[in-house]
Amino acid sequence: MKLNFGMDLVRNLLSSFCVLTLLLIYTDCCEDQNACNCTVVQGTFFADCSNLGLNKSPVFWPNVTNINLSHNKLTYLPLESTLPSNLTFLDLSYNEIKHILNKTFKGLWKLSDLRLNGNKLGVPVNLDRNAFADLENIKHLDLSNNPELTFRIMPILTYGLRNSPIEILRLNKIHCTFGPSTELRVDDLRYLKNTSLKELHISSNRLEIVEERAVGYLPQTIKRVSIADNNLTFGLYLLELFFLKNLEWINASMQHMSHNPREVLKSFFFFSCNNKRRDNSEESTSETANKPLRYLTNFQKQEFSSSRMNYTFPVPYNLKTLFMNESGLGYSIPEIRFTRNNIENLYTQGNSLRSWIGPVRSLENLKRLDMSNNFCTSVSDYFFQHLNSIVELYLNNNLLGFSLASDREGKIFRYLNTLSHLELKGNKIASLPTAVFVNLTNLKYLDLSNNLLTSIDFNISHLKSLTYLNLSSNQIQYLSDSTMDAFDQHSNQAPITLSFSNNPFLCECKTLKFLHWMDQEKNSSKIHLNNFNEYTCRKEGKLIKFVDIQQHIKELEKECASYRTLIFVVTSCILLFLFILTTGLVYRYRWRLRYFYYMTKSRYHGYKSVRGEDEQTDFKYDAFVSYADKDLRFVQQMTSKLEGEKGIRLCIHHRDFVPGYDIAENIITAINKSRKTILILSPNFIESEWCMYELHIAKMEEIYNRDNENVLFLICYEEIPAPKIPLSIMDVIHQKSYLEFPNDEYGNTVFWDKLHAAIV
DSSP: OOHHHHHHHHHHHHHHHHHHHHOOOOOOSSSSSTTTTEEEEETTEEETTSOOOOOSOBOTTEEEEEEOSSSSSOSSOOOOSSSTOOOOEEOOOOSOOOOOOTTTTTTTOOEEEEEEOSSOOOOOTTTTTTTTTTTTTEEEEESSOOTTTOTTHHHHHHTTTTTTTOEEETTTOOOOOSSSEEEHHHHHHGGGOOOOOOOEEOOOEEEEOOTTSGGGGGGGOOOEOOOOOOOOOOOOOHHHHOOOTOOOOEEOTTTTTTOTTTHHHHHHHHHHOOOOOOOOTTTOOOOHHHHHHHHHHHHHHHHHHHHEEEEEEOOOOTEEEEOOEEEEEOOOOEEEOSEEEOOOOEEOOTTTTEEEEBBSSSSSSSSEOOOSSOOOOEEOOTTTOOOOTTTTEEESOOHHHHHHHHHHHOTTTTTTOOOOOOEEEESSOOOOOOOOOOOOOTEEEEEOSSSSOOOSOGGGGTTTOOOEEEEOOOOOOOOOOOHHHHHHHHHHHSOEEEEOOOEEEEGGGGGGHHHHHHHHTTTTTSSETTTTTGEEETTTEEEGGGGGHHHHHHHHHHHHHHHHHHHHHHHHHHHHHHHHHHHHHHHHHHHHHHHHHHHHHHHHHOOOOOSSSOOOOOOOOOEEEEEOGGGHHHHHHHHHIIISOOOEEEEOOOHSSOOSSHHHHHHHHHTTTTEEEEEEEEHHHHHHHHHHHHHHHHHHHHHHHHHHHHEEEEOOSSSGGGGGGGGGHHHHHSSOOOOOOOOOOHHHHHHHHHHHHHHO
């Protein structure tokens, strides 16, 4: 053991000595000694020439294996003679390089990491298909942010990499932001079939269509694909992903996004951006296996509806993470099934998935689901029925307040027995039923911040594992006694952290117990009040910090003691005032209330309006006669004259009222069915309670049902002493025309003619 230890020590000393010797011998790594910073990193020489404003590449010594020339002003790629043959890492990102020549990469057969992103590279017309062939050991190639490359580079690039050990290929934004839409074709990917590619990044390329069968040419080694920020439409290529058995990660977020207009100016000033679509007449002659084609054709033949998909959607078996954030998805989620898969993380933020119907089947391994920012207004009771392995669920910034408020039995979350993290912030939640979280026994983290809660009504005892509850930025003014007791009982089983920041707490008599509780729990080991120093309460327009609450509690206790008697007296006075006011209003509007009451009652108990559905003014009677029983002889005379001789239809209560109904209901119905109401004024009329009732009902009919049409007509049958005339009748006499009964033979004839003319 001692001998082995001594040998290891000697080897370490020799290694250190060799490295030190190299550092002393090679104090620089290029001809221009002031150009680059040279260091030894893990036994290899690294030349850092970044951010030096270089217009051309220095000539590097043969011992250099890593070169960083990023963020300079190079306009062309370094010549073969300036680069060492043992180069393994070359970073030329963010320069002004415009051209790739046929011999640009000649001799760089050991290069494994090449970064050309952020330049102005284009595709020369005479670029040979073997331009990248010398990169025999390349593993990481980055050509991103070269908007003039376009997908025309793809067939040349992939042909040159066909025999390389390429693992990571980055081609993000090789197409102008405001250029025409692009298509990924079979010829772009066909030569990658036999490579060891693990990651392909083609985001921000205005990619709209993927040619049928193109995805099939991605190698089975592919694990990560990024196609974010494109214009993708649905097509068969989605089903072709099913055959990439080792695919674990897909980022398809931000489809059909609006880009910043500044990109237009940047494109105009720095790039030509006159890219044209590739000739659509080109046809791929590549061979494709028959089995995938038959498989996909079967999918095409199956049917689905908007509420239920009648097929199983194919998913790569080993896919674990799928990003579809801000992808323009604007659907209701129907019942849907997937093939067997291992998806663990699913992100669909920032879409318009406004209704979640479900259930969603065959996602048994899903652990993390984020459906925030989807404007969702409703979620069904069985949407999560088959998602019972979810551990983290993010539903922030939707509109789930109404759905959750009506979930009185806790059906929405009842299947999520393994859920430990739930976020519902920003959902316009004003109230939550008692049993909404009844089955979430393993829930540890619950975020209900940025909602409209005024109280905590849900049962906390159901959440036995809860350790953190965020209720910040709601409308809570204080906690009820039952809520405080529930928190105390829960903390006896397990400590809990509560967050109440940015709630409008009140410092009033009714909140005194709550203030005592908060002051007591601020130093408790069982209940931790998060950010307690930031809590405030409002008293008489002033904000009081909870840190200094003790003195204010004492003052509040004294004030509240004297307020109790005052509150009782004031409350009694208010109730008495309201009683008197109500009584006065009822008396003041008694006739109007009676009228509406009986009209409503008649409509809902068999009485129908005499007006037809076409709103024409046809009535059953020409006039309703209101008279005292002692004046019946005059009414009989009127009936003989008007009905017998003039053909006028009169409503006489002795004759025409319906037996079995209340007198008040008969009166209202008769007035409503008559064109006019004739009042036979006499001392007997004034003394009759029902006559006065008929007068007031007729006035209500005139105002509310006839649009102030002249309905009332007065006949002074006998002289009434002025002191005995009520004000209500006096008002009618002053406002309406009336006739006096002359009680002589010649005058009676004129009287009946005038009365007939007034009624007609």
